[in-house]
Amino acid sequence: MFGGKSVSEVAALEGAAQIGSGPASSGGLIAPAAAEPFVVSPRAAPRLSAMDCVLLILELGGLWALNQVGYLLVARMHVPLPGNVAGMLLLFTLLCTGVVPVRLFERSSALLGRHLPFFFVPFAVGLMDLGGQIVSQGWMLLLVLVASAAVGLCVTGWVAQLLSRVKGQP
Secondary structure, X not given: OEOOEOHHHHHHXXXXXXXXXXXXXXOOOOOOOOOOOOOOOOOOOOOOOHHHHHHHHHHHHHHXXXXXXXXXXXXXXXXXXXXXXXXXXXXHHHHHHOOXXXXXXXXXHHHHHHOHHHHHHHHHHHHHHOHHHHHHHHHHHHHHHHHHHHHHHHHXXXXXXXXXXXXXXX
């Protein structure tokens, strides 16, 4: 992709530019000769240096440590919240307050984001293992999903209308 255009679009645009600037014949335009293939070499993955690998391991270790602190806080405070969610909230708080700069987790977040689909594989395998239950009680699951989506949409609409009325008043 080049600026939102595919390779074939770029080649077509270059061909159109050649047509318009070529010698005149039959009304000022001529068909271009056989277009040369526009070959784009795949972008080579950047090689990580030893220092980059060490920094990536430290970042991942920091994320793991925040996750463990979240589990510890939940266990000590007896909060009905999953420990990993508490760890994410802790990380979010540290990033928002500026205690931890965002740049400290750029490498690890890019790596984890790039491989995000792999984190859903265990979930999908677990669903396959529960296939019999999903088939027998799937209608209840579907009902809950539709009802929760409807409630979420209604509440969002009501809040949006309320905020638009409040904002409209001086």
